[in-house]
Amino acid sequence: MLYIIFLTGVCNLRCRYCGGTIPEEVMPHEIQYSIEDLKKFISMDNDAIIAFYGGEPLLRINYMKKMMDLLPAKRFVVQTNGLFLDKVPEEYLSRLDTILVSIDGREEVTDYYRGGGVYHMVVDKVQKIRKVYHGDLIARMAVSQESDIYKEVMHLLSLPFDHIHWQLNVVWAPDESWTDFDSWLRNSYNPGITRLANLWIEELRNGRILGIVPFQGIIKRMLFNETGLPCGAGRDSFAITTDGRILACPIGGEFSWNELGDIWSKEPGDIRNSVDVDEPCKSCDLYPICGGRCLFANKERLWGMEGFNKICGTVRHLIAEMQRARDVVEELIAHGKFKMEDFYYPPFNNTTEIIP
Numbered sequence: 503m504l505y506i507i508f509l510t511g512v513c514n515l516r517c518r519y520c521g522g523t524i525p526e527e528v529m530p531h532e533i534q535y536s537i538e539d540l541k542k543f544i545s546m547d548n549d550a551i552i553a554f555y556g557g558e559p560l561l562r563i564n565y566m567k568k569m570m571d572l573l574p575a576k577r578f579v580v581q582t583n584g585l586f587l588d589k590v591p592e593e594y595l596s597r598l599d600t601i602l603v604s605i606d607g608r609e610e611v612t613d614y615y616r617g618g619g620v621y622h623m624v625v626d627k628v629q630k631i632r633k634v635y636h637g638d639l640i641a642r643m644a645v646s647q648e649s650d651i652y653k654e655v656m657h658l659l660s661l662p663f664d665h666i667h668w669q670l671n672v673v674w675a676p677d678e679s680w681t682d683f684d685s686w687l688r689n690s691y692n693p694g695i696t697r698l699a700n701l702w703i704e705e706l707r708n709g710r711i712l713g714i715v716p717f718q719g720i721i722k723r724m725l726f727n728e729t730g731l732p733c734g735a736g737r738d739s740f741a742i743t744t745d746g747r748i749l750a751c752p753i754g755g756e757f758s759w760n761e762l763g764d765i766w767s768k769e770p771g772d773i774r775n776s777v778d779v780d781e782p783c784k785s786c787d788l789y790p791i792c793g794g795r796c797l798f799a800n801k802e803r804l805w806g807m808e809g810f811n812k813i814c815g816t817v818r819h820l821i822a823e824m825q826r827a828r829d830v831v832e833e834l835i836a837h838g839k840f841k842m843e844d845f846y847y848p849p850f851n852n853t854t855e856i857i858p
């Protein structure tokens with residue numbers, strides 16, 4: 503299973519859609535448990551993937567190193583804002599299977615959401631580590647009203663990332679990000695997805711699979727009949743807070759449906775398959791592919807049903823575009839241009855949630 507470990511609640515940035523450091527009422531800023539106790543818990547799972555998370559996890563590189571040396575995990579992942587990537591010793595960098603770096607696309611868009619100068623600092627660190635890091639380097643965007651999905655993805659594809667992933671800035675927290683969500687969806691986001699899908703299909707015909715994670719992840723679900731919530735929250739993905747509590751989803755530590763006990767009183771086997779999405783997802787025609795998109799959004803309808811349905815409209819559009827791509831993928835596999843396994847991405851739960 504995947505364990506998302508909060509190394510700290512502190513963050514050195516304060517992005518518009520996030521708010522930065524997690525309040526102490528939600529979770530203590532620093533780790534309160536002994537790594538030995540965490541090791542005892544993780545050791546009960548022979549198939550553990552560890553993802554370091556925060557706050558900004560690379561503010562606590564020493565903790566990360568200790569855990570990488572002690573925890574019996576098959577894979578290590580980090581989700582970072584990228585600003586301290588050059589501080590990670592090469593030996594540890596090379597042991598990370600996946601590094602997800604937060605960057606929101608073009609310079610003006612990234613700096614608008616994340617703070618002036620952030621884009622250049624992040625790109626500089628990414629270019630530095632790219633020379634020595636040969637694992638999967640993923641650009642991770644939060645997509646909001648200033649984002650033009652086509653332009654942001656195209657821009658990130660020109661940087662030395664292997665894959666591009668994004669989440670829509672919807673439902674997490676009511677903020678002032680949106681003034682006209684409907685027209686953004688109609689005039690910018692959905693047409694942008696169509697343009698990207700056209701490009702993706704064209705490149706497939708040229709023998710190349712562009713690293714656009716939502717496309718790859720949906721095609722994988724279609725070809726390999728993967729079902730259920732794509733991020734795995736509450737099924738086989740859990741977060742461990744700095745005080746040793748276990749959450750189904752790393753965001754929203756304060757919600758009771760999300761609290762599953764702690765590393766001292768539970769074993770991995772007790773928490774597997776412990777939370778699932780509710781209606782309307784289970785009876786939705788898109789459920790076999792969408793899987794309910796996001797457990798948090800399903801439980802906390804912070805935008806009400808009207809907002810929930812609008813977001814489902816983006817899923818409907820995206821899946822329709824990928825149905826079109828699937829036909830081409832199957833044709834190309836039949837003609838020997840690709841192997842089925844070429845479309846097995848992500849190869850393990852690397853914290854990309856697939857459906858934005």
Ligand code: SF4
Nearest residue numbers: 783786792794795814
């Ligand atoms: S499209 Fe919406 S209702 Fe349907 S499964 Fe996905 S999140 Fe649930």
Ligand code: SF4
Nearest residue numbers: 733751796797798855
């Ligand atoms: S997709 Fe939703 S439920 Fe899954 S990890 Fe992200 S916020 Fe949590």
